[in-house]
Amino acid sequence: MANAANGTAIRVYGAEWCGDCRRTKRQLEGLAIGFDYVDLEADPAAAGEAQLISGRQNIPVVVYPDGTHHVEPSNAEVEAKLRELAILA
Secondary structure (H helix, E strand, C coil): CCCCCCCCCCEEEECCCCHHHHHHHHHHHHCCCCCEEEECCCCCHHHHHHHHHHCCCCCCEEECCCCCEEECCCHHHHHHHHHHCCCCC
């Protein structure tokens, strides 16, 4: 997907078999928040990148424009971060 409305990108590392990944994607799409999705099944090398960012093997890993990240975040955690960054009003 395209970059967020404010010109900064959110990146989501995930896989289609992962229910939390599908939920996070649906949430961002429903909020009309642009994001880059990295499918770890299509790009297995990106799994190492996600692990370096998070220090864990869990997904999804959501990386925000300020360099922070969440691992397996709840919808409330994602929404709070989006509001903190003024991506979501």
